[in-house]
Amino acid sequence: MIRHFREQFIIFSTCALLLVIITIVGSISSVTYFRAHQEVNSILMILSKNEGKMPARMSPSPLQIFTQPQFTRESLSQYRYFSATLNKQDQQMKVDDDHILSVSPAEIQKLTQRVLKRHRTQGRVFYKQTVYAYRVKEISKQTNVVFLDESLMLSKAREVTYLGILLGIVSLLLYTTVLVLFSKSAIRPIIQAERRQKEFITNAGHELKTPLSVISANTEMQELMNGETDLTRSTKEQVGRLTKLINYFVSMARLQEQPQMTLSVINASQITNQVAENFKNVIIQDGKHFKKSVTPGLMIKADEHYFYELISILLDNANKYCDPHGDIYLNLRLGRRRKNVLLSVTNSFAAGKDIDYQRFFERFYREDKARTINEKKSGYGIGLSMAQSIVKNFGGQIKTSYSNGKISFIITIKRANQKLNSSKQEETQ
Template identity: 85%
Template sequence: MIRHFRKQFIIFSTCALLLVIITIVGSISSVTYFRAHQEVNAVLTILSNNDGEMPARMSPDPLQAFTQPNITRESLSQYRYFSGTLNKQNNQIKVEDDHILSVSPAEIQKLTQRVLRGHRLQGRVFYKQTVYAYRVKDSSKQTNVVFLDETLMLSKALEVTYLGILLGIVSLLLYATVLVLFSKSAIRPIVQAEQRQKEFITNAGHELKTPLSVISANTEMQELMNGENDLTRSTKEQVDRLTKLINQFVSLARLQEQPRMTLSVINASRVTNQVADSFKSVVVQDGKKFKAFVTPKLMIKADEHYFYELISILLDNANKYCDPEGDVYLKLRLGKRRKNVILSVTNSFAAGKEIDYQRFFERFYREDKARTINEKKSGYGIGLSMAQNIVKNFGGQIKISYSNGKISMIITIKKANHKLNGKQEEK
């Protein structure tokens, strides 16, 4: 259990940091790309307003200082751009290529014609592995198309993204390494508290058995001397209840200490039939109906003793909380994909519509509605917690469902191969 808790602590802490890193890197990358596109649009606007040429004067706008990139004539010279102007009178294209070397005038004319055929005022074109953003300005005499190589701006944003991802991965690895190295120290107080709790339960259980034995012996002696009466019967009943409670405490503490279960391939069908045969008379004597449906020769990897105990706990719980003259069903079958074995115990429970079934696995939890069904047979709320620990040690899953006035405990355990018979593994 401690290893599992430590593993969960490391996983959740690392995932939390991963989420923070993704949020930070994603935010920085988004802002960088947004600013890059703002810069592209700002440069295109300036060039388009000046028919594809560098303006003679540029005065900064103080209102746009915080929302738009600060572009001057000096900074404008770093960009690679060109333009093509279509004269509507003679249908000739004038080329401006002073700020580009990789595109020839003939290619500029072709790109201009290509953009004009698309009838779009702005967009992007891909030419010779380079992305050019363009802006179209139309007037009565001419149509000007300005092209801007946006590779420089976007490459800066891409570089920031790659750097953020790299630093994030390095930080995550360093954090995970430190967490693995110091996780034992971090969870040591919790481990010590859990260990002291288990030791207390085990020691207290053994210590309480001695006075209970004395009380039981004194009660029997009193019955021999004065005969049985209501007081002695009540004392014996309470002694039995306390003895069962102590035994369940000790069993649960041992289960949580990762007992050395002998996991081997067992015949789940045979064990289930054995438990069903022993519980049938108990259920019928309480005035309820009991039915068992067991698919033969189903094999699972489990501890036979604890598997028997698991079915006994579930049937005992179903019998206690079943409606008077209700039904108790025990089923063992293959799952839909024939990879798992499904064990289900179902009982009639008409008063269970508004019960929080997920809390049934909490120790000492009993719903008030369930308690009032049969106060004399109500348990201590530890049986299902024990069942959950047994299933967890088997590597299976347990869940509760309620439908049509019936509550079902459903256990899923992976089916084992017959070829594995005879092999054992200690856990």
């Protein structure tokens, strides 16, 4: 349990940092790309207003100081741009390529014709692995098209993004490494509290068994002297109930420690049949119907003792809460893909339509609050919690479902790499 908690602590902490890094890097990248595109649009606007020429004087308005990047005549010289002016009367085109070297005048004319066919005032065009932003301005008898190589601005934005991603990955790796190294120290109080709780349960269980043994012995002596009475019978029932409850507590504490559980390849079919035979008479004596369907030769990796205990818990729970004269069905079979073994225990439960079945696995949870502790078939609310812990230790899953007045507990455990002895099913009633 502590190991699982530590892993969850590391995973959630790392995911939280990852979310923060993604948010920060994403925000910086978005702002950087936004400013880059804003810079491209501003330069195109300046060049378009001056028919593709650098203005002789830069005098931004007060509003532009806050809304747009600021440029000077010197700063504009760093950009690569060109323009073309088409005379509408004689269809002659004048090209300005003073600030570009990689595009010839003939290519500029082709790009201009290509842009004019789009009938758009602005946009982007891809040419020779370079993206050029353009802006079209209609003058009385002329059409001016200005092109700007935006790779310089966008490359800066990409560098910021790559640098942010790199720093984020390095920070995440360093954080995770430190977290793994010091996580045990961080959760040490929880480890100590968990250890004290287990020790308390175990020690208290042993201490409580002594007075219960004395009470049981005194009750038996009283029965020998005065005969059995309702008082002595009730006392023995409560002593038996407390003894069983203490054993549950001790078993649960030991189960969480996991030192005595030895996982090995076991014959799940054989153990299931053994448990079924032990419970069959008990269920029938209670006036209920019992059926089983067990595929022979199914092998799983589990602890034999705890697997026996798992099936016993499920059958005991089904017998307790099955409707009078209802049906209990035990099934062990292969999954659809033949990689897993499915164990299911189903019982009639007409009153279970509106019940939250996931809470069944909570310790001490009982749906019917009106039941008294003197009721013969009452439980402790611990068995299914133990079943869930056992299944987790086996590396499997347990879930519950309700359909047609019947509740089912379905366990999925990975099948061991063993050949089946037979593919037939055995059914008994």
